[in-house]
Amino acid sequence: MNSTWVILGATSSMARAFARQLSERGEGVILAGRDMNDLQATASDCTLRGAPVAKAMAFDARKPETFQAILDVMADQDGALNAAVFVGSMPEQADIDADPSMIDGVIQDSFTGPATFLQALAPMMEDRDCGTVIGVGSVAGDRGRIGNYVYGAAKAGFHTYLSGLRNRLNRSGGHVMTVKPGFVDTSMTWGLEGMFLVASPDEIATSLLKGVKKKTNVLYTPFFWRYIMRIIKSIPEPLFKKLSV
Numbered sequence: 001m002n003s004t005w006v007i008l009g010a011t012s013s014m015a016r017a018f019a020r021q022l023s024e025r026g027e028g029v030i031l032a033g034r035d036m037n038d039l040q041a042t043a044s045d046c047t048l049r050g051a052p053v054a055k056a057m058a059f060d061a062r063k064p065e066t067f068q069a070i071l072d073v074m075a076d077q078d079g080a081l082n083a084a085v086f087v088g089s090m091p092e093q094a095d096i097d098a099d100p101s102m103i104d105g106v107i108q109d110s111f112t113g114p115a116t117f118l119q120a121l122a123p124m125m126e127d128r129d130c131g132t133v134i135g136v137g138s139v140a141g142d143r144g145r146i147g148n149y150v151y152g153a154a155k156a157g158f159h160t161y162l163s164g165l166r167n168r169l170n171r172s173g174g175h176v177m178t179v180k181p182g183f184v185d186t187s188m189t190w191g192l193e194g195m196f197l198v199a200s201p202d203e204i205a206t207s208l209l210k211g212v213k214k215k216t217n218v219l220y221t222p223f224f225w226r227y228i229m230r231i232i233k234s235i236p237e238p239l240f241k242k243l244s245v
Contacts, residue, residue, distance in 0.1 A: 002079030004028035009087030028053030061113025110154035
């Protein structure tokens with residue numbers, strides 16, 4: 001069966017690595033984001049790697065008016081319709097503390113914008129009785145931490161949304177995988193203090209495809225983050241309040 005993926009936030013290094021691997025498997029890619037020059041370059045690369053469809057399209061999680069054109073293109077594709085969400089923003093928590101108006105943008109980028117798009121795509125997937133959604137959240141959504149609790153709250157909301165969407169699409173043969181990456185070598189994490197065991201975008205992309213094949217529900221990647229977060233979530237609140245994690 002033919003398969004086409006819409007990749008939201010396709011200018012991120014993880015998304016580019018994922019698009020390359022999809023193209024080498026002969027799957028189509030609709031690359032959606034804000035930097036059209038970057039997207040066009042990735043689309044050309046994906047075509048050379050074997051993607052039957054490789055199209056760059058404008059997408060902004062804060063501008064719902066950019067969604068419909070992408071949905072229309074997806075509706076015209078044959079076979080399975082899939083989505084991978086890499087979009088999100090993570091300003092410094094200190095900057096948000098100084099300017100709380102930034103919260104709305106973080107939530108739109110990391111939760112409500114992607115969720116609104118997926119909500120519109122879901123009926124098309126149900127009509128075809130198949131399809132996969134990959135929602136890239138974060139280990140930051142597992143527990144509110146002093147260093148990034150607004151970003152963590154947005155991702156926690158996205159995790160809950162994906163859980164409900166998984167329940168819905170499962171009834172029509174679809175699948176939703178929630179991804180919780182740890183530290184990844186991306187522009188978003190460049191220069192952050194306290195980084196350790198940093199994974200490459202290619203390693204993350206490979207783990208995503210393996211997770212899709214296994215129909216994994218929640219994927220921590222690299223795998224050891226499942227155990228790190230289990231420890232962090234188990235710390236009693238009175239003690240957790242005293243820690244800088």
